[in-house]
Amino acid sequence: MTVPDPGVYISPAQMYQEVRGLAQAVGRIESKIDGILDETKDIRTDVSDHEMRIRTLERSRWPLPTIGVLAGVGGAVTGALALMAR
Secondary structure (H helix, E strand, O other), X not given: XXXXXXXXXXXXXXXXXXXXXXXXXXXHHHHHHHHHHHHHHHHHHHHHHHHHHHHHHXXXXXXXXXXXXXXXXHHHHHHHHHHHHO
């Protein structure tokens, strides 16, 4: 006759200790995630600040090429008028 396998017995105290250990691990993970979220919030603030600065620089630089083109056209017109006036 064969003897049935008795299986594994886990006492309630062992189960309680395992659940407590998991709860502590989850608490540590939650605190790390909170720290990461705070850091990403700071990064998002920095990125939006840099974006605003870049937009400001782009807006302030666009007249310079336009002024150069207008000065070139004005010089060409003046030169053409001076050549025709002779």
